[in-house]
Amino acid sequence: MTDTPKFTSLKVQDPHTKNRNAAEKRFRSYGIIALAIGGLFLAALTFTILKSGLPAFTQYVMKLDVTLSQEQFDDAESQLLKTAVYRDIFVDNFAAQLDAQGVDVAYDAAALERMLGKVGGDIRAHYRENPNDIGVPTTFQLQLSSRVEGYFRGRVTRDTLVDSRFLEKADLDVVDVLRDAGLMTGRFNWAFLTGTDSGVDNPGGAGIGASVIGSFFMMLVVLFLSLPIGVAASIYLEEFAPKNRFTDLVEVNISNLAAVPSIVFGILGLSVFIQFMHLPQSAPLVGGLVLTLMTLPTIIISTRASLKSVPPSIRDAALGIGASKMQSVFHHVLPLAMPGILTGTIIGLAQALGETAPLLLIGMVGFVAREFPDGVAAGFLDPNSAMPAQIYTWAARADVGFYEKAWGGIIVLLVFLLLMNAIAIFLRKKFERRW
Amino acid sequence: MTDYKISAKDVQVYYGDNHAIKDVNVDIEDKTVTAFIGPSGCGKSTFLRCLNRMNDTIDICRVQGDILLDGEDIYDPAVDPVQLRAKVGMVFQKPNPFPKSIYDNVAYGPKIHGLARTKAELDEIVEKSLRKAALWTEAKDRLHSPGTGLSGGQQQRLCIARAIATSPEVLLMDEPCSALDPIATAQVEELIDELRQSYSVVIVTHSMQQAARVSQKTAFFHLGNLVEFGETDKIFTNPEDPRTESYISGRIG
Structure with a gap:
């Protein structure tokens, strides 16, 4: 007896071919899934890095015009507590600027210090390094304290803030007013790129x-x-x-x-x-x-x-x-x-x-x-x-x-x-x- | 001094423990084409590579016996293989131009051997070599385009031009036409015939017809032995050894 070859249509897949095709299809989908998971992780990573890292490139400052006359400078330099004199000059200028802009807010020198740190030293240092600015109106951009910066970024809120010698709830009202008046703003933090490391208590001043x-x-x-x-x-x-x-x-x-x-x-x-x-x-x-x-x-x-x-x-x-x-x-x-x-x-x-x-x-x-x-x-x-x-x-x-x-x-x-x-x-x- | 350009005496080649070439004695004349034929793995390419010490690059390869070029033993410790290879040029099975321009391909040898003092001299050598390799008319307008952009046959002729640019005395060719089509093969064969005017040419080939067409002397290798060596006409029409006869009539190999 001879086997007559059975006619098989090429249009119908035999079980073996079907299996092979299914295996290939499965393998391809594994590859696509792997790629998708990889892409997802990459996207998540990029998003997290950007979200957490981009704030480091902005800095919140208070802009203030200060005019210091030669007499004031000489007077301050002759005092024993020099930075305290500069702080007072700063407070005077601050008050003058608020009056000029018609901003009405209650504050005291201690609140300013909580928001800005000890500004007297910064101002003195500026004038000693740039004696030409004496007698001319100069715009200072004074860096805000870490907690106020946190308030701008949403890290610190009135609910979470506990009154302390670093910051009080009432200070935030002052901050709101100053921000609306355009005196407190954010700017690109060049100091982060050009600066050096700072002390453990001054994250704002740290640069890479x-x-x-x-x-x-x-x-x-x-x-x-x-x-x-x-x-x-x-x-x-x-x-x-x-x-x-x-x-x-x-x-x-x-x-x-x-x-x-x-x-x-x-x-x-x-x-x-x-x-x-x-x-x-x-x-x-x-x-x-x-x-x-x-x-x-x-x-x-x-x-x-x-x-x-x-x-x-x-x-x-x-x-x-x-x-x-x-x-x-x-x-x-x-x-x-x-x-x-x-x-x-x-x-x-x-x-x-x-x-x-x-x-x-x-x-x-x-x-x-x-x-x-x-x-x-x-x-x-x-x-x-x-x-x-x-x-x-x-x-x-x-x-x-x-x-x-x-x-x-x-x-x-x-x-x-x-x-x-x-x-x-x-x-x-x-x-x-x-x- | 012998009359022969190259004479090999009792040459043995070992690859590790494998005795690849056994007791080969062969004399190659000047201005003659000598063909090495034989089945694959018979040692003809190995023996060819002994003639310019290309086997030195293979660590496990050892060569014994004497190979004399103009009466001097090329395996003498005082011989620098680099100097030898300038005298005994080589063309390989697969066209292997450098990935540089046609001009640079040909000029490379003369440059490293200091054959040209000026740019004009170098230009002359390049032109002469390309003319001899029958590539000048095709290449003269594209000397500075890449050599690898040529067709297979042109590439092989470029490799021949490169080999003869250093003015060798002997030209070794290892199956130079095996990667070429019949037309390119015919061109290369014609070229080999012309090169015979100036050089001693040794060619390894798988094609017996090619050996018969281009060579004056033929050596038949089998299993590492040189079975028969003589005039090409005689080998092909009236071989002495039965193995030669079986091979050329297609019964072995």
Whole structure:
């Protein structure tokens, strides 16, 4: 008996095909779900960061025109309690301005101090630094206290406020009137970008500028050490080194080093660079050295991968016409591997830029960043912090005002990271062989 | 001095423990095309790569025996393989132009060997090499466009131009036409015939017809042995060894 083949229409799917198609459909939907979840998290993260961090970029101030005559200045400087005299001058000017604008509100000097802090010192400092302003009407923008700022942001309300020597409920009525009169307003907080860290009781004055400079000098060290060392090591290992047990061992250990927790590099930096070599504590130079150690494996691994991806036929072609090994590497292999090397390096640098733990161990904590370095050498050697360590320090402080500074710092850090990634993409496109 | 350009005596090649080339003796004449034929894996490409020490780049490869170029042992410790490769050029199976312009591809060899002192001299070498490789008419208007933008056959002729730009004495070709269509193949074969005027050419090929068309001498390799070596006409019409006869008549290989 012979089996006559049964006619099957191509238009009807057999069970096996049906199963395969269903499996593929399921797999695709898993992928889409995964993407959607990832996108959701990203959106939530971005929203939270922006919501919590953007307030750090505005600052609430009281604008006030003050006129100080030369006699008043001389008189104040001759007194024993100089700032008290300046405070009185300020209060007089404040009253005059309210009268001029027709604003009627009850207040006393103590309430002003609760809202603005001790303004006498600020005013005195201004006139001592700018003697030309004496006798001329000058507009002061005086920063409001942390609690009043909290009131503007909705963090402090009449219901939650407990009367204390810092702020009383009645003061909020004054604040409302002054705000409606345009005397108290918000403005872009340049001081956050250009300032230094402040004391634990003054979140309003805290700025990330000094730590940005600290991070910058650190990244210079990392770039100028890890790029040449990393690329040279990879070229040697990939192109010149004999393949034996020793180079195998080196290779395995480089991969292992890439997985070592960064805090281990911090301890290493502390014991080797600071305790043994006596390099200065909290210096961006030391931070850079530690981060170089951490970045090297990343750079070596990505450089070797991009060297490996250059087709061997290019090496053969160069050797075949009598180029030396080194000529073939430097004239042909390296240019082709360049986009990959640069991308790997910048990703390594970006990783180093966001690293916190090792910096804390070598003393680059946030409160060290109290002033800008004076010159390039000081930039490397003077105690400073770095952006992530500064953020960590702020986040750990008790005053809620620092909380939004921490988020604002994260925004600044992310802007730098995005910038570096953009540079990486630009370089890759520029060096990519388009044929 | 011998009369031969290259003479190999008792050459053995090992890849690790694998004895890839066994007792090969072959003499290659100047201004002659010598073809190496044989089934895949018979060692003909390996042996070709011994002639300019390209096998040095393979760690596990060991070469024993003598290979003399103009009577000098090329495996002598005093010989610098880089200098040797300038004399013994190589064209590979797959066209592998550098991802640079046509001009730079050809000029690279003369540049690194210091063959041209001025830009004019370099231009001349580039033109001469491209003319010899029969690529000048097609390439002269696009010298500065990328070499990888050429067609496969043009790319292979570019690689030949690149190889002859360094004025080698011997040109080794490892299946130069295997990636080309019949028309490009014909062009390259014609070129090989012309190159014979100036160089000693050694060509590895899978195509027996090609060997018969272009070569004067043919060597037949089988399982790492050189089975037969002689005049091409004789090998193809009246082989001495039964294995050669089976191969060229298509019974093995």
